[in-house]
Amino acid sequence: MDALPIAPYIPQHVKELLNVSIKLIRFQYIDYSGILRCRVLTASFCLEQDQNVKFVGTGPAALYASYVEGTDTTPVAAACRLVPDWSSFRVCTYAARHASVMCRIYETLNSFGFRRCPRTCLYKVLEIAEKELRCTFLGGYEIEVVFMDVTKSPPTPFKNVVEWSLMEGLRGRPIEILEQIAESLEAANISVQQLHTEGSQGLFEITTGPLRLMEATDALVYTHETIKTICDKHGLVATCFPKPSAAKGLVGQHLHLSISSLENDPIEARTVDAYIAGILSHLRAICAFTLPSHDSYTRVQDRRGTNGTWVTWGTEFRDVPLRKIESTHWEIRCMDGTANVYLAVAALIAAGIDGIRSGRKLSWGDSQKSPSLMTDSAREELGIKTRLPLSLKEALGAIKTDLTLSSTMSQSLVEKYIKIKTEEAESLEKMSPEERTELGIKYF
Template identity: 35%
Template sequence: MGSSIDNPKAESILTEFLKERPNLRFIRLQWIDYSGVLRARIITPERCLQIARGADICTLSQNCMVIPISTAPKCWPDGIEEWHLLPDWDSLIVCGFSPSHASVMCFTSCDNLDNPLARCPRFALCQSLEVFDVLFGEHHILMGFEIEFVFLDETYTPLQSLDQTVGYSMLSGLRGKNLDIIETIMDSLIASGIDVHHFHVEAVHQYEIALSALPPLRAIDSLIMAMETIRTQALRHGVRATVTPSPVLSGPMSGIHAHFSINPNPPNSSSFLSGVLARMKSLCAFGLSNCDSYCRIAPDCAGEWIAWGTGNKDLPIRQVHPGRWEFRFLDATANAYLFTSAIISAGIDGMKTGLVLEMKDCTVVPSALGSEEVDVKLRDVGVTDRMPKTLQESLEAAKADHEIIKWIGRELHNQYIRVKEKEAEYFLKMTTDERRRKFLDYF
């Protein structure tokens, strides 16, 4: 399944890694909490070797996964708990933006549970991939992510310069300082061994970097390193780079688009798609996982209707070709491990049960039509349901979805929903700008 818990080769993997990098001084033990926040403990190589040998372990407190962004640092853990970080040694990577640092993504283990990994999103994804491999071992999944981001100045407004971004794939915005920043980001990603498919201007004030396809676990690890690289290198140029969904009060909205393919394409890949469509409202609780995520329930973003279409960017699922889709209902506030686990589980269910794809390929661009006309044309292709418009609506769907609960496990499901309900409760009490600034602190 592409992960390494209790890896018998842990010490040799780390020893070889360090031998090839004699100037390495620190290693970041990293994890993603339920709010999509990257957290880390930074240790020396010497201590890291002790952990790899099983002679030491990194211990965390009960708040390590459950701090809502809206109330931080206040949180509501179940009680006194002891958590541990279990490094996935196969994820070791140099931090290209700081060559004396490396990082390793970790599983999160809670000693208080019968199954200590029952609340770990990374482990949930590993389990989903294992089920897929058992059932469809002749096929494999690849994923690649597109990252949209915006540069802001110290006043949290879009960076102004003579070289201003104007529109999609134009060179305006790539002739001056902004290009220098992005080149530094690219150099760092290359130094980390992350393959970039392309970068370009996406919209006014907005850029995009697209990562090349990898197996899901490694693809998400690369996504996390790429977002941290973008933020770090921009800051070193005196600029704030943000991947938050709503970076400015009036302007571009940023998402993470997940390209997902089954290789080779199975004859029943349409059933995988049908399984995802059947669970869309629940899945939005994991992909559009915070209040500001729902500004992207809009044309040319995450879409307004539960539908799919070949080449259609006005919908939440754009089919590139059969067996390859772009899932557009994802942003940087999500825990991408948990989102991908839920997507794969829904697709597996569709394939196992032979779920027929009754919804037709939607060639309609809903945003180009009037309200009455769009209802008629969408109904003709089997599209009748709208995307959820709020986090609360998605959470209610996920709470009532017993299959989702079964797939990711009740422990993980309950913990995640509790954090998200607190975020929804407290964010709704804030003004739009208060909420925006809170997200800017994190993403």
């Protein structure tokens, strides 16, 4: 996993497609800012690279070329290689003759190699969970997205009838667009479970079905691109930015996470409890990855049905960051679409690994109402003592001191991530809300 592969080795079924129906292939990855970046290769060049045992090169800032002005852009002598992970290959059902593949980033001319690559980080922690702890995971996502009319200045959400799960809010263009998105995803073997309106203008939710966790995360990236491309064809911009307008809607992206044993026996309840206790113990630091932008913290509010402000959990309760659905099925609610999802999921798995390794007890009780409505003594009785970070800077301060989480993920990756996100946070703080919104809609 640490060394550059001897050859790209394109699988035979992919070679056949590249020789016949696919003309362009997108070599994609997500940078530290949570932005999808890519190099588009012709099929002929891709096959040539494979035959000559070569990898596509990019500049040294492949992972940290920030979208925000004011970050450090000092040139350095370095380079990166895009190493395709062919298990993620998919034909782009939303773009004729295109296909995509997610890549790992290998840094050359320094000693880092793959150690600062987000995708490699997720592979690493999943391998620890499987080989050491004999645990495996399934994941699916609730993707909230706002359809924006960019012919208006400033851009405004698509005007539909506003209410949660309202048929009238789907009527006309929305259901036509959502139907095309669902058909495109299912043609790519990504299960779509539900489509519905949310409680704000132009805000919709698309729910994808469970897959092995790395595959589910790749499918999420593909889903985002499908949504954005199809909306563009309809003259709209789709955004997952947490606060895309002055409307009341706040946009999240929730992970449904299921844990099971690699053995034939059901996983023990104490193992699941230790896993969840690990996440809750590290949750303030995890937020640096799951809520990684200035405006992510507009969602950290009580009694809004987002994720609340307290570190805790509740059975089928949505004003907390972790919702228990079944004994092994949990929803991570403190996440949004500005995250590098590979790092966000890696942080959650790494925290759970620590919980199981150290045999943590689930000392938090089951919250059945908002902790903000409880008395101090009621919160104490449920073990609710800590608040979520209220800003990106606060979350970055938490990950800076969480050495266990950093070492399980990759110390060099976390250090670089903190540097980049600290610079971003300082630059974004200086902007007006309108400037941040315009930028956020453009990139997310």
